[in-house]
Amino acid sequence: MRYRPILLFLLILLCFTTALGQEPTDETEGPPDTVVVDSSLLPAPVTNLQARDTEDDNGHSVTLTWDVSTDDGSGRDDVYMYMIYRSMSPEGPFDSVGVAMKGATEHVNSSSKDRAQPDFMPDHTDYYYQVGAVTVGGLITRSDVAGPVQSYGQFFNMxxxxxxxxxxxFCALVVFFVASARKGADLYVRPLAGIEAVDDAIGRATEMGRPILYVLGLGTAEMVATIASFTILGRVAKRVAEYQTKLIVPCYESIVMAVAQEVVKSAYADAGRPDDYDEDSVFFVTSLQFAYVAAVNGIMLRELPATNVYMGKFFAESLLLAETGSIAGSIQIAGTDEIAQIPFFIVACDYTLIGEELYAASAYLGREPILLGSLKAQDLAKAAVVIIALAGLIATTFGWPGFAEALHVEN
Amino acid sequence: MSRTGIVVFLVVCVLFVVSWVVKAGTGDPEGHYIRDGFLVTFAAFLTLAIMSFMYKDNPYYKFAEHLFVGVSAAYWMCLAFWSTLVGNLVPRISERLSNAFMVPHQPGEYNFFFYIPVILGILLLMRLSPKGGWISRWPLAFIVGTTAGLNFVRYLRSDFINQINSTFLPLAVDWQGFGHFFSNLSLNATGQFVAMFGNCVIFFGVLCGVIYFFFSKEHTGWFGRASRVGIWVLMITFGASFGYTVMGRISLLVGRLTFLLRDWLGIAS
Amino acid sequence: MWNGHIWGMKVHNLGVILVLLVIGSGLLWLLARALRGKEVDRRVIFAFIFVSVAAPLLITMTFTFRATPIVEAVFDKIESLPPGSHVLISYDFDPAMAPEVQPMANVLTRHALVRNHKVIFMCLFATGQGQLNVTLRDVIAADFPDKLDGIDYVNLGYKAGNEGVLNVIVSDFKKMFPTDVNTVPFDSIELLDGIKSCKDLDLVISIGGGLPGLKEWILFVGDPGGVPTAGGVAAVVAPQLYPYYPRQLLGLLGGVKGAAEYESHFRERYPQFDDMPTPAIIMMGPQTIAHIVIMSFIVIGNILYFRERRKGRRV
Incomplete structure (x- = not known):
């Protein structure tokens, strides 16, 4: 009985349509998931459906806009969401590719750009869209078909x-000032008290015969604060090598440790004492914040360093470190761009480099054309900030929104 | 060890055992009450050991510190292996390895790119080699360079341009003439005067703060005065920040004391 | 806690008076000692803080709070989203930060679920997964047993990569999270239907205080993706996030005070949760007493400072 399942299916279909008091429908007509019901219960469709390529993206995305169903927020107010359908032909079949919430008038249908993914959506291909208004009871009315539309990527995000x-x-300014510095132009950097104190602190440590503790913070190697700290570490290590004082650098991150070892090693070589470099002076502790603090606090109280230098990115551990250093009686010099931690360093340390002073310190110490040129370019950028802020203030006060809009960054 | 030290050690041991017995006795008889009793007691001991540092450095603090460092270092090592290598890399480079580690394979058109970090990772390990150590500088340069580049644009957009945009505040809010301004003058938080005053503080605060961070000009004359206002603004900001942090630190202390008083001693509700 | 009466006075009130008396007389003793020019050992200060935190915990001293606009903005956003909206809550903290921010995570989850939003959980901190389990146990299993994993909420778990993760999910969620924490494929999770990237989310909430945290969510998701972003952070980083409010940050719960305000507001609006745990409100009792003590120390310290300075001038 090969035809038994088909006969059974037809029988069920007949019963179902009779029970609804409707004529049986031809399955080839209408969308596949439409249930035939009293048309007065169906929600009004969305209107004015428009499909266009999403602007300023890398393709594989189409933006749809529409006017909401008259039963959304008004009329029967029973629409609770919209289904988004997509097809490669205006006749269908249409697949569901997303949903939008009640009241929405826009949807971005973005799909994968990876051919291996099931939702891959090739660019430069015709697509057709429908939006279905869905009621709480699950009834759907689809809109007219919009399309064809093709997605494509833009080379430049306007x-x-x-x-x-x-x-x-900014890059042009940096290049210009670096070139000037290389040609020997005298680029002035105002003195920073914290950095002036470093040499005295190293001298004090030498006199007392106690080590210098250098903490690079919890930042990763690519963070600007950590990079600035490496430069200052280089200077400190060079002086330490000259004075033959002991240096301790406990590290929170393995890559930071690797870079710090290179920096200290180079500094010892520059000071003409490559053999004095002790590999164990720069070591990894742990990457768990408070475990690191516990370890460094322990070092402070056992080794009793004459000077503690904290330069880099610091978080909740800043006060714990500075407080312990203060108990140990060490001279403390700190610098961080982490605004929340600066107050602790100010109250618990002898000298503090506030925010950008940390970056300036590396330029001030190194006197390298690249750093000096960057610093000068930064200063000009700050001057630009002052001028733009002043212009924006005047524009906003006099009600000219165009200025703020020109500076607005789109997605 | 001194005689006092031995006595203290014995007292700590006795208290530990008593606490374990009591906590196990009051635990759920259907559950792992002996283990749970030990864990709560051990956690309380470690908390007190770390807190004892406030009195002075001592062997109990050292024990807790070394345990913490050792456990966390091992934890992060395992985590890095399972979440970075196994979690992110293996599923993208080999189906066989994915099956071996029982993670779902993620085939993708551009998965061959993932061999680049594998090579860079191996190069990074070259620093262990006495002669080939210099090779490890290349992956380091790659990490520093790419992340700095990525962050540069993000920060420029969100922390620079959008923040400058946020300072575009009208000095005259809802301005309807001096008569209206003075007749409605009040210190109401939503009033016109407070809104205008707030906008002035933000604008001039930003202005003077930026001037303080000029490094290529000496801070003398009017520039120096603006810079001094800038440092005042910074110090007030730091004061507010300090207040917030005190709250944060007290919260952490409350968390620990809640554990000691409620979960361990059972005397707080 | 026993709530009896002694000499006609409620023991709770008596406890409060006793605590204030002990701390107040101690502070006066300190002031007197300092005025006589005697040094005060730092351990005395520690003892004061210990007492001022422990005593209110023992007598459960609580206060009422009114939500400030910055906290209310988060509440109103969750309230105004239509049911079924997708809300992502990221657990970007570890046990060390938990006392401060776990109450925020719990009350925000409770609020999102009571509004019938679909909640997506994830972590940028490895140890955040353990804290997320606390919410699943204390909030979802306890108060919303009928909410189903994969339909009403989903746990995507931890993914290594910090900001790198955010940089990817802002354009492609599945690339970073091919499965949820129970290895259910992304495409089979009903809740994630129609979610391709963070841009499809209705609200993103980051709970944390470290790195990566809310700031990274703004930088990598909120700003470039145009996604409404809110958060709850440890008090120590809250001041850094104020500049982003309200243009780049929808609202902020700063420290335990922010959490207490939210708990208070939530209980007021949803009286059926009147007996829910309110750890942040309870924590504000010890906070208040400890703050009074710290302010007293600052005043005493300044009196001494000016006294010494005047003496120095005379000399």
Missing amino acids: GRIPVFVFVVV
Whole structure:
């Protein structure tokens, strides 16, 4: 009885349509998931459905806009969401590719750009869309078909022009000032009290015969604060090598440790004492914040360093470290760009480099053209900030929104 | 060890055992009451051992410190292996390895890119070699360079341009003439005067703060005065920040004392 | 706690008076000692803080709170989203931060679920997974036993990579989270239907205080993706996030005070949760007493400082 399942299916279909008091429908007509019900219960469809390529992206995305169903927020107010359907032909079949909440008038249908993924959506291909208004009871009315529409990527994101302009101008300034510094231009950097104190502190440690503890913070190697700290470490290590004092550098991160070892090793070589470099002076402790603090606190109280230098990225551990250093009677010099931690260093340390002073310190110490040129370019960028803020203030006060809009960065 | 030290050690041991017995006795008889009793007692001991540092450095603090460092170092090593190598890398480079580690394979068109970090990772390990140590500088340069580049644009956008945009505040809020301003003058938080005053503080605060961070000009004359206002603004900000942090630290202490008083001693509700 | 009466006075009130008396007389003793020019050992200060925190915990001293606009903004956003909206809560903290931020995570989850939103959990801190389990146990299993994993909420778990994770999920969620924490494939999770990236989310909430945290969510997801972003952070980083409010950050719960305000507001709006645990409100009792003690120390310290300075001038 090969035809028994088909006969059974037809029988069930007949019963079902009779029970609803409707004529049996031809399955080839209408969307596949439409249930035939009293049409007065169906929600009004969305209107004015438009499909266009999503702007300023890398393709594989189409943006749909529509006017909400008249039963959404008004009329029967029984629409609770919208289903998004997509097809490669205006006749269908349409697949569900997303949902939008009640009241939404826009949906971005973005799919994978990876051919291996099941939701891959090739660019430069015609697509057709429908939006279905869905009621709480699950009834759906689909809109007219919108399309064809093709997605494609844009080479340039126009929404990010302000970022582009700033990058170009800033880089040009850096290049210009670095070139000037290389040619021997005298670029002035104002003295920083914290850095002036470093040499005295190293001298004090030598006199007392006690070590110097250098903490690079909890930042990773690519963070600007850590990079600035490496430069200062280089200077400290060079002086330490000259004075033949002991240096202790406990590290929180393995890559930071690797870089710090290189920096200290180079500094010893520069000071003409490569053999005095002790590999164990720069070591890894742990990557768990408070375990690291516990270990460094222990070192402070056991080794009793004459000077503690904290330069880099610090978080909740800043006061714990500085407080313990203070108990141990060490001279303490700190610098961080982590605003929340600066107050602790100010109250518990002898000298503190506030925020950007840390970066300036590396330029001040190194006197390298690249650092000096960057610092000068930064100062000019700050001057630009002051001018733009002043112009923005005037524009906003007099009600000219165009200025703020020109600086607005789109997605 | 001194005689006092031995006595203290014995007292600590006795208290530990008593606490374990009592906690196990009051635990759920259907559950692992002996283990749970030990864990609560041990956690309380470690908390007190760390807190004892406030009195002075001592062997109990050292024990807790070394245990913490050792356990965390091992924990992070295992975690890095399972979440970075096994979690992120293995599923993308080999189906066989994915099956071996019982993680779902993630085939992808551009998965061959993932061999680049494998190579860089191996190069990073070259620093263990006495002669080939210099090779490890290349992956380091790659890490520093790519992340700095990635962050540069993000920070420029969110922390620079968008923040400058946020300072575009009208000095005259809802301005309807001096008559209206003075007749409605009040210190109401939503009033016109407070809104205008707030905008002025933000704008001039930003201005003077930025001037303080000028490094290529000496801070003298009007520039120096603006810079001094800037440092005042910074110090007030730090004061507010300090207050917040005190709250944070007290919260952590409350958390620990809640554990000691409620979970361990059972005397707080 | 026993709530009897002694000499006609409620023992709770008596406890409060006793605590204030002990601490107040101690502070006066300190002031007198300091004025006589005697040094005060730092351990005395530690003892004061210990007493001022422990005593209110023992007598459960609580206060009422009114939500400030920055906290209310988060509440109103969750309230105004239509049921079924996708809310992502990221657990970006570890046990060390938990006393401060776990109450926020719990009350925000409770609020999202009571509004019938679909909640997506994830962690940028490895140890955040353990804290997330606390919420699953104390909030979902306890108060919402009918909510189903994969339908009403989903736990995507931890993914290594810090900001790198955010940089990817802002354009492709599945690339970073091919499965949930129980290895259910992304495409089979009903709740994630229609979610391709963070841009499809209605609200992103980061709970944390470290790195990566809320700031990274703003930088890598909120700003570039145009996703409404809110958060709850440890008090120590809260001041750094104020500049982002309200243009780049929808609202913020700063420290335990922010959490207490939210708990208070939530209980007020949903009286059926009147007997829910309110750890943040309870923590504000010890906070208040400890703050009074610390402020007293600052005043005493300053009196001494100016006294010494005047003496120095005379000399």
